[in-house]
Amino acid sequence: MLFMKPSTTVIGHEESIVYPFDGENIHFEGELTVIIGKEARNVSESDALDYVFGYTCGNDVSDRILQRRESEFGCLLVGKGYDTFAPIGPVVETELDPSNLHLITRVNGEVRQNGNTADLVYGVPALIAYLSKYMTLLPGDHIMTGTPAGVGPIKPGDTIEVEIEGIGVLRNKVITQVGAMP
Template identity: 40%
Template sequence: MTWGRIQTADGRVLSGILSETELQPMAGFASTTPAGPSLPLADATLLAPCQPGKFIGLWNNYRAAAEKNGNAIPTTPLWFLKPDTSVVGHGATVTIPPQAGRVIFEGELGVVIGTRCRNASLAEAEAAIYGYTCINDLTSLDILNADPSFPQWTRAKGFDGFGVIGPHIVSGLDWRDLTIRTLVNGRERQSYPAADMILSPAEIVHHLSQDITLMPGDVIAVGTSLGARPVKAGDVVTVVIDGIGAAEITLA
């Protein structure tokens, strides 16, 4: 099943089940109750497939990157939050603020929560996952490391447009079969298997739910691996996961 979110030609924002040509609006996120007739996609603008209340990102969650960087293997998620105003969808133009300095892309798999989740067992955490999406977790390296006494994770990753989600959410996938690729101006710059993940999606949701209540539509970017590198204004950056789609932005 594929979930999407659109803005119609008359300005309405609707979300629901996507086919190749139409969107069937639903009563709420992950709902199975129709909310009106299907609408054609031809005259609509595709938006980020959800507007998360919480956009959570992980650091150091791939074995290859941990080994290369000399990082210890974590036993629980190392996480941060991105503000909801960072969220954009496929096709967006993202302006790099002058104070951001050097910015890198981070192509990632995104886990989307479908049901309220608190103190979940592994089985409950698995059941709470609605589906998967593509993420580009843009990051200002200059700001992240500007003050040696305080790494600025939220500010470095929180500029408007620095949280790319899309193009839609797909359920029924086995995450172990997925490969995350990032292209810059059509040239592949990053490619790694999701199966190299240290903490699985269910383990991540399980651990996070001990700390915070996860709600429908919350998004977890499960971390990136080798190959993230700087980008600049004018670049077109595309995160591709076969079976999900491609989330493309243009930097300005």
Template identity: 45%
Template sequence: MRIARYVAYGGEPRYGIVELPEDAGDHPDTVATISGDPLAGPVNYTGERYALDDVRLVSPVIPRSKVVAIGKNYAAHAAEFNSTVPAEPLVFLKPNTSVIGPGEPIVYPPETSDLHFEGELAIVIGRICRRVPAERAAEVIFGYTVANDVTCRDLQAKDRQWSRAKGYDSFCPLGPWITTHLSPDDAGDLHLTTTLNGEPRQDSETSLMVYPIPRLIEFITSFTTLLPGDVILTGTPNGVGPMLPGDSVSVSIDGLGTLTNPVVAED
């Protein structure tokens, strides 16, 4: 199942089930409206349906408390910065105010001159959880989506910690929807690509993560409680690089869709 948040004809954001041609359904390329919040409990179809081309997709989830992100989780990415893989997952936080959706602009702040894209697989948490063993990680996962861990590379080096460099408003694009039918093993074996203005930049597999999805959940929940709607960014592969105002960056993960955002200068 693919769950999106969308806006139709200037209305308020609503949840819907995305129906694509590969689903072999009767209504391809549409979104069927559902009532309520799927992260909060059961939902029902309302009977409304819109063509995907007629709605504007927004972030499929607004984290209720936090985005937990993982650094250096691909050996090739660590190597491209002359770094080593950490002995245990390297965790940092992004504020929930950094989250934007598909098509929304990544804002290039005046404090940086080296803004980078980082395409990533994101996990959406579905229930309150603490100290989850790896073998039970699937029980707390609601689904998966595509992310871009936008980073001011120069501020990251200057500050020697990552809160400002990765925490600006608009620095956590998510979308286009949440895919709920994958197991951690399935999500841990997907093809990820990033393009800048249509030119390939990143091309890798989530199977190359140093710490797989169950281990990440076990580690994160060993020190903090995760809430429904919290998001985990699982790290980026090699090939990250700069982007400028006027550019367009797209992150694609097989089976999860493509997340595209323009880059604009801050007014």
């Protein structure tokens, strides 16, 4: 399933994921994130990696309740589109082969996901080729590649760590939304 996240979802390493007032079932999803380095349109799989600037860790935070409701209408946007729902970091690694990287996601130190990019349904070249067939990918665009088994709920106070071999550890704490309730 493909979806897009607004730029307001992106936060960095050690920044806080804001648990929304109306959040009921918010999940983490550790993923390899591809960062496009040059304009890509109608790129072949064999040339796809030439358009990559680098790779980083990502967490595709998702509101499962909203996601289910939206899916009934044939879309997927708001459930993955809250501000702070796309942590990435801690660094961008430019010299990396994305085809066989170990990925671990921990919640409060407990391993919840333990997988490898070799098990992705679609590898990085296939994703870039497919997406660039229909839209122009621009420098700085991010592609989250998919998540291994083990996704699950998070709550305020939790710390989520996404670790990918050769990149490092992305760490974000979950906090309660502050301010007046809408």
